[in-house]
Amino acid sequence: MKNQLILSLLAICGLTSCSNNSDDNYEEIPSYPFVEAEFGSTVDLGNLANYANQTVPAYIIKDNSQGNLITDKGATLGRVLFYDKNLSSNNTISCASCHKQEFAFSDTNVASTGVNGTTGRHSMRLINSRFASETKFFWNERALNLETQTTMPIKDHGEMGFSGENGDLSFDDLITKLNAIGYYKELFKFVYGTEEITEAKIQSALAQFIRSIQSFDSKYDAGRALATNDGQPFSNFTAQENQGKNLFLSPPVFNTNGVRTSGGLGCAGCHRAPEFDIDPNTLNNGIIGTIAGTGIDTGNTRAPSLRDLVRTDGTTNGPMMHTGVITTLQAAIGHYGTINLAPGNNNLDPRLTPGGVGQQLNLTATEVNAVIAFLRTLSGTDVYTNTKWSNPFN
Incomplete structure (x- = not known):
């Protein structure tokens, strides 16, 4: 109700922000209509969840962030990307399809279902992936770091289908697709200061979200x-x-x-x-x-x-x-x-x-x-x- 009242007042004033004094300098209040329309209260850009400053026990000393430190903004974008089925070629599969929260971000199936078949290895749990000396990812360590890993399933023919091979659309086609989605224009500008969407930005945000998934209440x-x-x-x-x-x-x-x-x-x-x-x-x-x-x-x-x-x-x-x-x-x-x-x-x-x-x-x-x-x-x-x-x- 509070947000609706604010928007109504803005509409009445006919301004981004209004003041009783016409000589005041107007301070622009950002609005994110596409984010609000898509997510409602589940993604509140004015009151971000705590990803960056979670409590980590003093005896935990390993951290493989490697310069891509977790931010509340970046991890929020990463959360949306992680769960968005638009990242698959036929809009049926997201990262979360194979890494389910209720199973510690793993899968109960031996092989996870992709857009063109099943995965070649069982989906690895993502718990505490930040707190490891091992910086390589996948069972066979074919990704040098988590950032690289995050988009490899998207570019895999069997998993999410933007491989650019075997008749698949390419990753550039995915970028075009995301550019046409209003909430991504707003989210990328919110996080990076510009609407431009790149693979590096997607990788950074996804890696921040995944590294934020921690479990220390055992x-x-x-x-x-x-x-x-x-x-x-x-x-x-x-x-x-x-x-x-x-x-x-x-x-x-x-x-x-x-x-x-x-x-x-x-x-x-x-x-x-x-x-x-x-x-x-x-x-x-x-x-x-x-x-x-x-x-x-x-x-x-x-x-x-x-x-x-x-x-x-x-x-x-x-x-x-x-x-x-x-x-x-x-x-x-x-x-x-x-x-x-x-x-x-x-x-x-x-x-x-x-x-x-x-x-x-x-x-x-x-x-x-x-x-x-x-x-x-x-x-x-x-x-x-x-x-x-x-x-x-x-």
């Missing part, structure tokens, strides 16, 4: 805030959760046959606390199949953060690994329990082959259940429902 975070370091028992953990944490963090001790005789599971060797991101030097983890189940694909060496693998109710946020072949935490731990040296896999991480043989962790049911209990402490709740990461078109 049971783990509550415990870590009270502890001196990760190795210390957390006062809010159960005995089982603390046991699982120790097993996760502690390296295993192997005999000459690659069988664990003592120690932990060594998960933190690749998935490093407290961010639980992937070590950039990590190689293949032994899963070398393709999503279709045939062929060898050994180049997949990246992984998302282990945060929010599951919801707090214990249900998974979709299948795991680039093939989606693993659907439970028990199966994920079991995979590392016995590593097979598959023919053709010349990219297997040496940390999984002590003494040149595939590791055998010799796990007990008690250990597996303890690690599962710990992994569940890494899940928060806010990321699933916070409106600043939700669909503005709803």
Whole structure:
């Protein structure tokens, strides 16, 4: 009602702004009629959501923003782009079609649906993508950074269809398309000071929005805030959760046959606390199949953060690994329990082959259940429902 009253007064005055004194200098009040018509109160450019100054725990020290720092304006534009199906050639697919908020920005399908088929790898969760030493993106790290990654699905024939090949429209055609949409003229001017739309601006805004998606309200975070370091028992953990944490963090001790005789599971060797991101030097983890189940694909060496693998109710946020072949935490731990040296896999991480043989962790049911209990402490709740990461078109 307040906004409607202001607009009515402006119309009565016949001016962008009005004053009782005709000698006053008039201050232009920006208006965004296309944004307001499309989004209503879900995108309020006069009262932006907090993306730039979110609370980050002091023990989180990694940040791969690389000069593209999050701004409230940029992330707001990125949110619109992320959810807009206009970014696909047939107006049916958005980034959010494969990265759904209710599943920690992943997909419950093994392969996500695109405009011309399905994706070649399972859609990776986007939780805490900013807080990682690894700056490359996609499972096989083919994107040098998040900015580059953001428009690659748009330019993919199977995913969003602006490839410029196989009869597809080109990315330049997408730019023309967006230029004809009123709310983009207003949003790009609001963020960048000009209506000009470029791929670099799209990449910057999308990357800011994705990096803003963070999850630090888990049971783990509550415990870590009270502890001196990760190795210390957390006062809010159960005995089982603390046991699982120790097993996760502690390296295993192997005999000459690659069988664990003592120690932990060594998960933190690749998935490093407290961010639980992937070590950039990590190689293949032994899963070398393709999503279709045939062929060898050994180049997949990246992984998302282990945060929010599951919801707090214990249900998974979709299948795991680039093939989606693993659907439970028990199966994920079991995979590392016995590593097979598959023919053709010349990219297997040496940390999984002590003494040149595939590791055998010799796990007990008690250990597996303890690690599962710990992994569940890494899940928060806010990321699933916070409106600043939700669909503005709803």
